[in-house]
Amino acid sequence: MTAPLPLQERTAIVTGASSGIGRAIAQQLGEAGAHVFLAGRTASSMEESKKTIEEAGGQASVVVADVRDVAQVRGLVDSAVSDTGRLDIMVNNAGLSYPASIIDGDPEQWRCMLETNVLALLVGCQAAVKAMRACGAEGQIVNISSVAAQRSNSGVYGSTKHAVNSISSTLRDELEEDTIRVTNVMPGAIATNFARNFDQEFVDTIVKMAGMDVEVKKGERLPPEVLDTLATKMNQLLGDPNDIAKAVLYAVTQPIHVNIADIVVRPPRSMTLPH
Ligand SMILES: NC(=O)c1ccc[n+]([C@@H]2O[C@H](COP(=O)([O-])OP(=O)(O)OC[C@H]3O[C@@H](n4cnc5c(N)ncnc54)[C@H](OP(=O)(O)O)[C@@H]3O)[C@@H](O)[C@H]2O)c1
Structure with a gap:
């Protein structure tokens, strides 16, 4: 008899699952037994990942969504719950950077970074907590931050990741009495x-x-x-996006009384990306 997979009968959502780190996380969660809802704007690469997960014996659904739209993030969580009856893991990963100085930067690009990296993550956290509470889940929320949040002068992009760190810590405090844990992941430079x-x-x-x-x-x-x-x-x-995915898999497979609070995963040599 084969042992059950670690995430059997769990439902997971990964935003920004059409590329890079989110795609690797979605595939590893799916291969570990979770029914994964891949959300992003590019359907073709998510369909390919869905096929990879299904070939490994897992379950996956593709949701084309723009996380800058609050209603679409809420709709994503609702569709995972209505299809599977539950939500156990929420990975708020979608994010982007438009490097530019503050003096010359474009406010529309700042808006895009703030709406994608911060607002969508906040809405994702809120919707996930409501759904996890409603189904009595031992829930795991994973927020993808960056090592840019470890530097004070990491530009507008870095400031969105400082916000992610603060949101993760604050939400962790708010959820102390719940069966929902919060993990904040800070990747270094990754090939995506x-x-x-x-x-x-x-x-x-x-x-x-x-x-x-x-x-x-x-x-x-x-x-x-x-x-x-x-x-x-x-x-x-x-780094390889699969290395970040392995760290996420480790965090979400711990018993509920263990909170892997912050994780930094980076290659051996540091490279400061433009910001
Ligand atoms: N790579 C690094 O060096 C690095 C380092 C530290 C932190 N990070 C963080 O890791 C996360 C993932 O980035 P990545 O490196 O994997 O980059 P990536 O390969 O460019 O992937 C970004 C993902 O976010 C999605 N996305 C962006 N805007 C979106 C929107 N409005 N609605 C829905 N999905 C959206 C993209 O979807 P589409 O392609 O379909 O638009 C894509 O799936 C980000 O939060 C990033 O800040 C990356």
Whole structure:
């Protein structure tokens, strides 16, 4: 007889599951037995991950959603609960950076970072707590912050991640009497599509570091083979998204009286990304 998987009969939501860290988390939670709701804007890559999870014997659903819209975040939680009757794990991962100085930055890009990295995460936390309480879950909320929150001068992006750290600590206090734990994860530089909005020069350097002759325009996703090559060849400087996913899996599989509060996962050498 095979042992049950650690997350069998649990329901998990991962925002920003169409790329990078969120995609790796969704796949690992699915392979550990959870029914995973993958949420993001790009359906095709989430459908591919759903197939990978199902081939490994798991269950997955794809929800195309823009987390900047409060109603869509609430709707995402409602659809997971109405399909499976419960919510056990909420990973608030969707996020992005538009590096620029405060003096020259574009307020619309600041709005986008604040709405995606902070507002959507707050709404996700609130909706998840309500759903977890309603079904009596031993719940786990995971917020993806950044090592940028460990520096005081990490720009507007960094300030959104300082906010994430503060939100995670505050929510953890609010939930002391509940069976819901809060984990705050601070990744270092990881090989994902995170650099897509960085300057063209930075994007070109990244592609060159992978030793590949492909043209990637600012705003576009990097080809998967470039990301895989970077995570392997440059592993002293750039982490693999699966390493973050392993840390998340560790946190959400602890008994409910154990709260893995903060986790920093980074490659051995530090690289300060533009902010
Ligand atoms: N990579 C790093 O070096 C690093 C370091 C520290 C922290 N982080 C954090 O890790 C998290 C994941 O980033 P990543 O590195 O995996 O970058 P990524 O590969 O660019 O993935 C970002 C994900 O967020 C989604 N997203 C962005 N805006 C959204 C919106 N309005 N609605 C729905 N989904 C949205 C993207 O979806 P679409 O592609 O479908 O738009 C994508 O799935 C972010 O919170 C980031 O701040 C990353």
